Amino acid sequence: MGEIGVRYTGGCLCGAVRYEAEGKPLFTGCCYCADCRKASGSGFIPFMGFASSAVRFSGETRQFRSKSFKGGDAVRNFCPVCGGLVFGGEVGKDDSHTIYAGSLDDPSSFHPEVAIFNRARPAWVALPPDLPAFDTMPD
Known part of the structure; x- marks a missing residue:
């Protein structure tokens, strides 16, 4: 798996689905x-991408x-039990796989580096300060 020492764990609301990701996203x-x-029932989805070899x-x-x-x-x-998006x-x-950061056991380990599809961001969702934002997908 990935970089030694960096590990992310998480899962769904009821715990029936779990994951472990190693290394820097x-x-x-x-x-x-x-x-x-x-899909999220919210104003956005926070995400982290990992190589498939780095996630179980x-x-x-x-x-x-x-x-x-x-x-x-x-x-x-x-x-399929609780409906939690993982x-x-x-x-x-x-x-590669995208982990939805809302499913992390330790949500404080998530640090967004970019905002995508900002053109569709609801006005009531504030962007984090200094977060680069793109109208669609960056190149």
């Missing part, structure tokens, strides 16, 4: 797109698929 941020807002999952999930900004499938995994990507198929 490849990217972190907040997504304000309509799909993420609807346990428990069974259900998936919801929708079209991504780039035209492929966006796969969101949630707990991570993005297809285990065993994708090279």
